[in-house]
Amino acid sequence: MDFILMSEGDTPVGLTHEHRYRELIEEVLLAERVGFDAFGSSEQHVAIGTATVSAPEVFYPYVMALTSRIRFIHLVTLLPTRMNHALRVAERIATEDILSNGRVELGTGRGNTTLALRAFEVDPTENKAQWREGIEVIRRAFLDDPFSYVGEHYKIPPRSLVPKPLQTPHPPISAAAGSPNSVETAAAMGIGAIMGGFYLGYDLVENMLRLYDETLAATTHERPATPRKMVLVSGGMHCAETTALAREQARPLFEMSKLSTDAFERLSKLSQDYAYMGAVKNVDFDDEEYLFEHSQGFLVGDPDHCAEHVQRYADMGVDALVLRVDSLPHDQLMRSIELFGKYVIPRFKHPRNVVRPADDVLAGIRAARPAHEEALRRFLSGHDLEYSSEVLR
Structure with a gap:
């Protein structure tokens, strides 16, 4: 299992974005030292609270130059045509792949906030089709030379991508998959699926993982596939010396979760493609025991307790665990990254080397x-x- 540190640069009131970005750089550097496999951030635009990284394609190359091992995954690049032209995405990813010496991955999505969609004048009834065409444009640009594409949203004459990426067949591609339909789509396309994020429990995630495997096995892929089962812990991972301390420090994350999911119900009413997001209205964000232990939205505790939660994902066959580590004071985030990297990750990466009593x-x-x-x-x-x-x- 791979462990992916995720942060969106959540900046508390009174702090500057400049200062928070400097903190975030320190967090990524520490994550590399203690064993995390990758770092990722979402692409969020005009967000009010919870996220400030609107240009990860600018942020990543800076940190790539400061690191040597850790990978960088876009979680996620938005593919509505008014936000990102797919050909520009292919160019940027290829450039990052070169600059990082093959350490970049492309997660994709269509947007999950009305703030961003309306700011860019994106029609929520069309952006799913735009996303799907965008994936095909990117893959053709990576694999075919020359490539071309004719569809409803893109009509690209024969061209040759410049520059070309390093990784073979191309940097891994995945998609945010919050619904069973999205999971099936990702598996049928032969790309990875980033599942979870709705605080609806482990059973939902386990069913999605099973659906992904079944669909992948039943589909013939004409192009090289990059399958990967990824699960997002969207509320937050927080590791501390004791579970009681971890819970006490992590309680502010509940407010972040309420704020970040507030848009879900509104989106569910704007398009049938977002209808599944309305289920979040049934989550009780005041039920601490449910949120910490059963919602699948949090991974909070001392190293032993965190390892117990990770084991559940390992037993499900998860390929990569995406852990949001954000929205808390910088010193607490650093300590959490250190403890998780030193005492949890090795149990799953190098169990024979873990010193026993x-x-x-x-x-x-x-x-x-x-x-x-x-x-x-x-x-x-x-x-x-x-x-x-x-x-x-």
């Missing part, structure tokens, strides 16, 4: 002794007495 090791040694002694007796019984005596000495 001495009592556990001794208990294992004692439990193994009878089998070893029996094997030794069988060995000695097959040799002459002189050799046996020598071994016993």
